[in-house]
Amino acid sequence: MKETVVQGDPAATERHRRSGKLTVRERIGLLLDPGSFHEVEPLRRHRATGFGLEARRPHTDGVVTGWGTVDGRTVFVYAHDFRIFGGALGEAHATKIHKVMDLALRAGAPLVSLNDGAGARIQEGVTALAGYGGIFQRNAHASGVIPQISVMLGPCAGGAAYAPALTDFVLMVRDTSQMFITGPDVVRAVTGEKVTLDGLGGAEVHASVSGVAALAYDDETSCLEDVRHLLSYLPSNNRELPPAVATADPPERRTEALLDLVPVDSSRSYDMRAVIEEIVDDGEHFEIQPGWAPNVVCALARMDGHPVGVIANQPSSLAGVLDIHASDKAARFVTLCDAFNIPLVTLVDVPGFLPGVAQEHDGIIRHGAKLLYAYCNATVPRIQLILRKAYGGAYIVMDSRSIGADLSFAWPSNEIAVMGAEGAANVIFRREIAASDNPDEVRALRIKEYRSELMHPYYAAERGLVDDVIDPADTRAVLIRSLEMLRRKHADRPSRKHGNPPV
Structure with missing residues (x-):
């Protein structure tokens, strides 16, 4: 690289x-294949005057732009150079970014931004702000058309933080990268709160508290390696299928380990990641936002060499319930996969939505509707697998047949119902139980009756809401055969400018 x-x-x-x-x-050099980088406008300089700028006119104007390849596929990149004006954005700087973003969209290739800048160049005033506006508009127009990945390698403050927030993935490096709208000094002046840069907007904060970052890393090298890995699951644009690779993992491999991994007792916990590893090719998956809303798992993986998006309840965290953050996380992932033609496999073991005053007041209805909206609009192949329990509205929301899943399978341990047998019996037979001389005995009898009549594993299958009850050991083979059948799926939607999703 020159x-x-x-x-x-x-x-x-x-x-x-x-x-x-x-x-x-x-x-x-770490991001792109060796020797593949072609730089655009390396001689560009700013034309601003005043405040000492006329005496400092370095080439590149603090941003390096161009294209290269990742595993042989074209990828566009822009990267701030913090050594020049602190990476701050001015008119010429912004124009270079606009150009490479336009090229990426025309070429139908992913765009990766390496962010390390001090925000708008104060000396250039409103022209710098207009430069950010141009970036935001292009981010929005490219959304769902080409993959956009933001890599945070330094500070990103003020309005500049909205550019990464508009992209598909934000990756951050611990200790060196921060994102926030107002810095610690402003926060302290306005609210009296004392906070450090990292405490306000560091990698750990955004990876585990705010949900802004998909992943956080200890160093730049591992971060950039994972950008390359992430790109391997994504198509170059929304007109292509995601890239398939050869695999030595047999598609008909039996998954007998699942019998031991998942307890039959629905009250016992287990790690859903182990289930995913058993089902997908070579046990390899790329989890998105593992530190935020851990009660739902969202991961990219491959099955028979083809990328899939996996959404799964996580029984080891909050028993796998859906709450506000989990709904937001899963909804965005579903939308991402649908935009880039990645089939969806939904693994269900959900007791319901998280109850509580805080959840209701903070809008669980609105946030849960985001996930429902995302699934209902998804046109990619969609397969639901119910491992154990699937209760109430959460069952519907987790890609049930009634909202458009192409296929739904269940294990023999499944329980699909409005609510658990204990709660249902207490509601339906509360008067009988209250009037009985032996309420515990009556309650136990009614629970057994409800479970045997409405919650047995074949109840939903008998009514066509589950396509088949399968042996857990056949899970991988059944999913792969089904995905192969659906690979050329075509689904039309009503003509419209756009929907009005709950936000």
């Missing part, structure tokens, strides 16, 4: 390295 146009000020480079950061071209 360094002839701009080397960067040696003192600035040394300060940059002392902060634990790689240089802009080192980062690009």
